[in-house]
Amino acid sequence: MQPVYLRVKDQLWQWILLERLGSQARLPAERELAQRFRTTRVTLRQSLGQLEAEGKIYRSNRRGWYVTPQRLDYDPAKDVGFYQMVAGQGYTPATETLSKTMQEVPEWLAQRAGLAMQSDICYLLRRRSIDGRSVLLEHNYINPQYCPDLLLQDTDRSLWQQLRERYDLQPSKRQIEFYPQALDGIAAEALGVNPGTAGLCLQRLTYDQQGRFLEFDQEYWIHDALKVTVNVA
Amino acid sequence: MQPVYLRVKDQLWQWILLERLGSQARLPAERELAQRFRTTRVTLRQSLGQLEAEGKIYRSNRRGWYVTPQRLDYDPAKDVGFYQMVAGQGYTPATETLSKTMQEVPEWLAQRAGLAMQSDICYLLRRRSIDGRSVLLEHNYINPQYCPDLLLQDTDRSLWQQLRERYDLQPSKRQIEFYPQALDGIAAEALGVNPGTAGLCLQRLTYDQQGRFLEFDQEYWIHDALKVTVNVA
DNA sequence: AAGTGGTCTAGACCACACG
DNA sequence: GTGTGGTCTAGACCACTTT
Numbered sequence: 001m002q003p004v005y006l007r008v009k010d011q012l013w014q015w016i017l018l019e020r021l022g023s024q025a026r027l028p029a030e031r032e033l034a035q036r037f038r039t040t041r042v043t044l045r046q047s048l049g050q051l052e053a054e055g056k057i058y059r060s061n062r063r064g065w066y067v068t069p070q071r072l073d074y075d076p077a078k079d080v081g082f083y084q085m086v087a088g089q090g091y092t093p094a095t096e097t098l099s100k101t102m103q104e105v106p107e108w109l110a111q112r113a114g115l116a117m118q119s120d121i122c123y124l125l126r127r128r129s130i131d132g133r134s135v136l137l138e139h140n141y142i143n144p145q146y147c148p149d150l151l152l153q154d155t156d157r158s159l160w161q162q163l164r165e166r167y168d169l170q171p172s173k174r175q176i177e178f179y180p181q182a183l184d185g186i187a188a189e190a191l192g193v194n195p196g197t198a199g200l201c202l203q204r205l206t207y208d209q210q211g212r213f214l215e216f217d218q219e220y221w222i223h224d225a226l227k228v229t230v231n232v233a
Numbered sequence: 234m235q236p237v238y239l240r241v242k243d244q245l246w247q248w249i250l251l252e253r254l255g256s257q258a259r260l261p262a263e264r265e266l267a268q269r270f271r272t273t274r275v276t277l278r279q280s281l282g283q284l285e286a287e288g289k290i291y292r293s294n295r296r297g298w299y300v301t302p303q304r305l306d307y308d309p310a311k312d313v314g315f316y317q318m319v320a321g322q323g324y325t326p327a328t329e330t331l332s333k334t335m336q337e338v339p340e341w342l343a344q345r346a347g348l349a350m351q352s353d354i355c356y357l358l359r360r361r362s363i364d365g366r367s368v369l370l371e372h373n374y375i376n377p378q379y380c381p382d383l384l385l386q387d388t389d390r391s392l393w394q395q396l397r398e399r400y401d402l403q404p405s406k407r408q409i410e411f412y413p414q415a416l417d418g419i420a421a422e423a424l425g426v427n428p429g430t431a432g433l434c435l436q437r438l439t440y441d442q443q444g445r446f447l448e449f450d451q452e453y454w455i456h457d458a459l460k461v462t463v464n465v466a
Numbered sequence: 467a468a469g470t471g472g473t474c475t476a477g478a479c480c481a482c483a484c485g
Numbered sequence: 486g487t488g489t490g491g492t493c494t495a496g497a498c499c500a501c502t503t504t
Contacts, residue, residue, distance in 0.1 A: 003472080003473060003474090004473075004474070005473075005474090006428065029488080029489065029490085030489080030490065031488095031489085031490095039474085039475090040474070040475055040476070040477095041476095041490095042474075042475075042476090043473080043474060043475080045490090045491095046473085046474095049429065050415070050428070050429045053415035053429040053430075053431060054414070054415045054417065054429070055413070055414065055415070059490085061482085061483080061490090062481080062482055062483060062489065062490050062491070063482095063483065063484090063489080063490080064483095064489075064490075065490095071412060076465075077463075077465040172466070173464075173465070173466055174464070174465045175462065175463075175464050175465075176462070176463045176464075176465060177460060177461065177462045177463075178460070178461050179304060179459065179460040179461065180288070180413050180431055180432075180433050180456035180457070181287070181288065182283070182286035182287045182288070184287065194491085195239065195283070196282065196283045196286040196287070197286075198286060198413055198431045198456070199413075200413050223413035223431070224413070226412065227410060227411070227412040228410065228411050228412065229408065229409070229410045230310075230408075230409045230410075230463050230465065231406075231407070231408050231409075232309075232310040232406070232407045232408075232409060232463065232465070233405070233406055233466075234481095236491080236492060236493090237492075237493070238492075238493090262469080262470060262471085263470075263471065264469090264470080264471095272493085272494090273493070273494055273495070273496095274471095274495095275493075275494075275495090276492080276493060276494080278471090278472095279492085279493095292471085294471090294501085294502085295470070295471045295472070295500080295501055295502060296470085296471080296501095296502065296503090297470075297471075297502095298471095427472085
């Protein structure tokens with residue numbers, strides 16, 4: 001015997017398909033849906049939660065439920081930045097710089113990147129969106145040694161492009177890590193989602209063409225917004 | 234004002250630390266916990282769900298809640314199989330072969346791997362566990378052209394090792410894809426988790442040293458069981 | 467047989483978003 | 486201000502696991 005919330009989940013998804021609700025279309029109010037499918041709001045919300053976990057719908061703040069757009073196909077090994085990658089797949093990217101400072105390098109990073117303690121590092125906190133939907137929060141630590149005055153530039157644009165064009169730095173070796181992780185605290189708040197929303201934490205340690213530490217990047221993605229592809233030789 | 238379920242979540246985690254509940258230790262019954270933290274079972278379950286999303290605890294079937302072990306550090310680019318990788322990190326791996334057949338190559342795979350339609354392919358369905366906990370379900374498609382009789386071997390052991398030692402096949406080029414995805418249907422059932430449990434889908438397309446299609450691998454992992462690390466030059 | 471987790475009901479109040 | 490999603494209560498029954 002199938003539980004109600006799974007039956008409702010399927011019915012609801014069929015209804016969405018039937019109504020041809022497209023990417024980012026808003027669903028009716030929960031109370032209305034609960035009535036339509038003859039169940040309680042609690043149970044209906046369980047169904048909504050299932051569809052959310054499957055990445056078919058998402059919620060925004062307290063504003064309601066929406067149909068999830070296609071995943072971005074993301075290759076962290078490529079030399080193109082977020083901006084180009086998103087635009088190249090036909091979406092509209094946007095970046096907001098939430099914080100931009102010069103600060104002492106954190107201990108864990110100094111250790112991992114082989115930096116001297118107490119040296120300074122560029123820190124950037126940026127929120128990025130696709131077609132108006134915030135999909136990731138990014139902590140960026142950049143070695144200022146080879147790119148002074150970087151923070152004076154426009155950090156709402158692609159960093160990689162500036163590193164290459166302005167400072168002649170070519171990212172080469174990379175170590176990429178990622179693991180599923182719930183979005184909580186800062187990330188959840190910044191992205192306007194409930195704490196506990198499924199996410200993906202992606203970290204990237206980049207060295208330049210001469211093997212020098214260039215950048216450390218820590219990204220918190222909404223779980224349904226990306227598919228990662230990496231080619232290994 | 235912090236909602237109750239977040240407060241309870243924090244208290245509960247503090248309690249777990251205080252009690253020094255180790256990896257895979259079982260939590261008390263939900264009704265008991267609800268009493269202890271002076272709330273309803275529904276609200277308590279919301280707290281448990283948060284900790285589950287954060288990967289700190291997990292549930293098994295209808296048997297209760299347990300403390301999550303450390304993530305496996307997984308490098309899909311390495312030539313070591315699951316068995317070696319897990320053992321190398323001090324855990325106990327196990328594999329069960331659920332299905333083992335020769336079947337017609339699916340259309341999507343033929344297209345993706347550049348195979349002739351209507352050719353046959355080795356198909357393996359395996360469940361793998363770490364320290365007794367089922368953590369992934371794996372669909373394996375292997376090109377039988379270069380390794381006949383593979384299915385006659387013991388498929389509960391490392392395939393890679395056999396490919397190398399018995400057939401002199403060396404995996405080289407790989408395309409790796411992954412994205413967060415809820416475990417449902419077959420995967421949820423096989424792993425003994427609730428449908429909708431957060432997971433990670435990982436696909437790996439492997440070619441041998443001569444650029445010939447060797448294997449396609451599709452793995453459904455429990456979200457809290459792994460951290461993926463890839464090095465790119 | 468007892469206890470547990472999984473599911474479900476029918477309400478309620480609040481804070482926030484939007485018009 | 487109105488309606489929405491977010492939260493919370495106090496029960497209940499069932500299916501399954503464990504004793």
